[in-house]
Amino acid sequence: MSKVKAIKGGEFVIRDTAPSDVFIPEEWTEEQNMIASMCQDFLNQEITPNLDRIDSMEEGLMPAILEKAGELGLLGLSVPEDLGGMGVDFKTSLLATEVLGTGYSFSVAYGAHTGIGTLPVLYYGSEEQKKKYVPKLANGEWKAAYCLTEPSSGSDANSGKTKAELSEDGKHYIINGQKMWITNGGFANLFTVFAKIDDDKNLTAFLVEADSEGISLNAEEKKMGIKGSSTRQVFFNNVKVPVENMLSERENGFKIALNILNIGRIKLAAGVLGGAKSAITESINYANEREQFGRPISKYGAIRHKIAEQVIKSFVVESATYRAGQNIDDAIEAFVESGMSKSEATLKGIEQFAPECAILKVAGSECLDFVVDEAVQIHGGMGYSAESSVERAYRDARINRIFEGTNEINRMLTVDMILRRAMKGELDLMGPAQAVAGELMSIPDFGDTEEGVFANEYKALKGFKKVILMVAGSAVQKLMQTLSKEQEVLMNIADVAIWTYLAESTLLRVDKLIGMRGEEACKHEIAIVKTYFYDVADKINKAGKDAINSFAEGDEAKMMMMGLKRFTKTEAFNAKEARQMIATRVIESNRYDF
Numbered sequence: 001m002s003k004v005k006a007i008k009g010g011e012f013v014i015r016d017t018a019p020s021d022v023f024i025p026e027e028w029t030e031e032q033n034m035i036a037s038m039c040q041d042f043l044n045q046e047i048t049p050n051l052d053r054i055d056s057m058e059e060g061l062m063p064a065i066l067e068k069a070g071e072l073g074l075l076g077l078s079v080p081e082d083l084g085g086m087g088v089d090f091k092t093s094l095l096a097t098e099v100l101g102t103g104y105s106f107s108v109a110y111g112a113h114t115g116i117g118t119l120p121v122l123y124y125g126s127e128e129q130k131k132k133y134v135p136k137l138a139n140g141e142w143k144a145a146y147c148l149t150e151p152s153s154g155s156d157a158n159s160g161k162t163k164a165e166l167s168e169d170g171k172h173y174i175i176n177g178q179k180m181w182i183t184n185g186g187f188a189n190l191f192t193v194f195a196k197i198d199d200d201k202n203l204t205a206f207l208v209e210a211d212s213e214g215i216s217l218n219a220e221e222k223k224m225g226i227k228g229s230s231t232r233q234v235f236f237n238n239v240k241v242p243v244e245n246m247l248s249e250r251e252n253g254f255k256i257a258l259n260i261l262n263i264g265r266i267k268l269a270a271g272v273l274g275g276a277k278s279a280i281t282e283s284i285n286y287a288n289e290r291e292q293f294g295r296p297i298s299k300y301g302a303i304r305h306k307i308a309e310q311v312i313k314s315f316v317v318e319s320a321t322y323r324a325g326q327n328i329d330d331a332i333e334a335f336v337e338s339g340m341s342k343s344e345a346t347l348k349g350i351e352q353f354a355p356e357c358a359i360l361k362v363a364g365s366e367c368l369d370f371v372v373d374e375a376v377q378i379h380g381g382m383g384y385s386a387e388s389s390v391e392r393a394y395r396d397a398r399i400n401r402i403f404e405g406t407n408e409i410n411r412m413l414t415v416d417m418i419l420r421r422a423m424k425g426e427l428d429l430m431g432p433a434q435a436v437a438g439e440l441m442s443i444p445d446f447g448d449t450e451e452g453v454f455a456n457e458y459k460a461l462k463g464f465k466k467v468i469l470m471v472a473g474s475a476v477q478k479l480m481q482t483l484s485k486e487q488e489v490l491m492n493i494a495d496v497a498i499w500t501y502l503a504e505s506t507l508l509r510v511d512k513l514i515g516m517r518g519e520e521a522c523k524h525e526i527a528i529v530k531t532y533f534y535d536v537a538d539k540i541n542k543a544g545k546d547a548i549n550s551f552a553e554g555d556e557a558k559m560m561m562m563g564l565k566r567f568t569k570t571e572a573f574n575a576k577e578a579r580q581m582i583a584t585r586v587i588e589s590n591r592y593d594f
């Protein structure tokens with residue numbers, strides 16, 4: 001992919017991308033597919049047969065499974081070779097996360113260990129710290145956990161009360177405090193702990209070994225789902241941590257916490273994608289087997305509609321996740337070429353696409369919730385039985401909208417990050433926003449310039465981006481400093497940005513695919529794109545309307561409403577037939593086969 005054209009994070013709002021410039025999942029190489037199969041084999045052998053044992057928290061089982069994963073190299077995929085890992089690129093690590101994302105509680109333990117557990121020391125550790133801890137984490141000998149949340153400090157993560165005080169001899173920090181909801185807490189050997197030194201404004205991160213004196217744990221939390229994932233409170237009572245175990249610099253902890261969460265967000269999207277695909281296959285299998293009124297329920301339109309929607313939503317999230325994954329890899333490569341170390345470049349690359357990571361976290365977790373909810377519905381009473389795997393999937397899915405930053409926080413972050421970049425002059429939103437405002441006052445140009453199978457969709461995409469610019473631009477002008485407090489408006493803008501990013505990513509994917517395989521071979525994918533655009537145009541219209549009505553009135557509101565109508569106009573389209581076609585394909589294959 002050419003560096004000249006490299007798109008910046010958040011820039012999708014104002015810049016078009018060519019299909020040739022996106023990575024699509026149909027381009028996985030043989031080597032990447034081999035890594036995916038290795039993960040799948042591991043799941044089939046170690047996880048699927050043991051789901052009940054895992055969920056009953058059988059003593060020692062989860063750490064033993066993590067050790068096996070470590071022996072196979074699955075814990076060190078993102079770790080460079082000189083530290084005992086495989087050093088795969090970012091999007092390949094997303095692929096592995098997707099496959100392992102079907103592992104219910106295991107995928108949470110895996111994600112916490114390899115993500116928020118290992119990455120702080122990998123990316124922010126000194127050479128000595130990395131040499132001491134990373135190889136043991138990569139091979140599974142040690143397990144890791146991340147201690148940020150406290151009873152009174154959740155979304156407001158920088159407000160933690162845990163304290164670190166330098167000892168009189170200057171050799172240790174003494175940590176006192178309480179952390180809550182710590183995944184892998186019950187068996188982790190290494191905690192990354194965030195605490196405040198004296199009266200610092202910001203947190204500092206420390207690497208704390210779990211067998212240090214003064215650490216104690218509460219009993220396992222009793223949870224709605226992911227019952228096999230260890231979640232504990234961790235208490236620090238005068239815990240002595242050597243000064244050399246401070247991670248990075250004093251007060252850099254909040255930044256570390258946020259950057260690590262960014263990575264976690266896009267990885268969460270990849271993981272839930274695996275879970276969604278698997279729940280779709282379960283739904284299709286059941287719908288094909290179960291007969292009522294003399295026919296398999298997969299013959300009924302109401303059920304076919306649900307299956308098609310499950311497929312559309314998942315395909316869309318997949319398109320956006322790997323598009324962003326490649327953008328991140330490209331950014332990392334460019335930073336490395338400019339002379340940065342790999343760790344620094346990786347952090348910068350991911351930070352660059354932080355708005356997309358937040359978008360994907362929200363979109364992925366909400367897609368999974370939709371898919372598992374319909375999976376239960378398709379299973380009828382069986383879906384409500386603890387004997388069925390979709391019952392577990394339904395309960396386990398729910399956490400994804402809460403951790404790694406709640407979806408409300410991530411929606412607000414999406415808008416906040418994009419606007420901040422505009423204020424700093426990194427993204428030229430003002431020029432395009434003014435152009436849209438000017439367009440509202442001029443006579444509309446109905447000349448259609450787009451051609452081909454996606455003429456309507458490319459035109460619609462331009463309109464969706466104009467909605468973001470019109471609503472956000474006008475909200476910034478009208479509400480100024482108070483915009484950050486107008487959360488309903490922020491939610492509306494975030495939703496429009498999320499749908500636009502997903503719509504664009506899917507359109508570019510399928511357009512590229514048509515170039516590779518021809519239109520006829522892509523008819524189902526084309527149906528997915530068209531149905532998605534047709535649906536989100538109305539949703540964007542509604543979100544835009546709600547926002548405009550809340551802060552504009554009179555002629556100004558009228559003018560914006562007219563613009564909104566134009567920007568979200570849809571052509572007549574038979575969505576029922578398109579969904580039927582999508583459903584027929586997967587029902588015939590008896591699995592999610594895109």
Ligand SMILES: Cc1cc2nc3c(=O)[nH]c(=O)nc-3n(C[C@H](O)[C@H](O)[C@H](O)COP(=O)(O)OP(=O)(O)OC[C@H]3O[C@@H](n4cnc5c(N)ncnc54)[C@H](O)[C@@H]3O)c2cc1C
Pocket residue numbers: 112145146147148149153154155156180181182183184223231399402403404405406407408409487
């Ligand atoms: C199973 C599980 C595992 C976890 N694992 C870990 C872990 O390994 N390490 C770790 O450090 N943490 C972990 N967490 C904690 C998790 O990250 C937090 O639960 C999450 O960040 C939300 O914080 P909270 O629970 O305090 O909710 P709160 O912050 O109290 O939020 C409650 C509600 O208020 C909303 N809200 C909060 N602030 C605002 C605002 N400014 N504007 C609008 N709405 C707002 C939220 O969106 C939410 O809907 C885990 C949690 C669970 C349940």
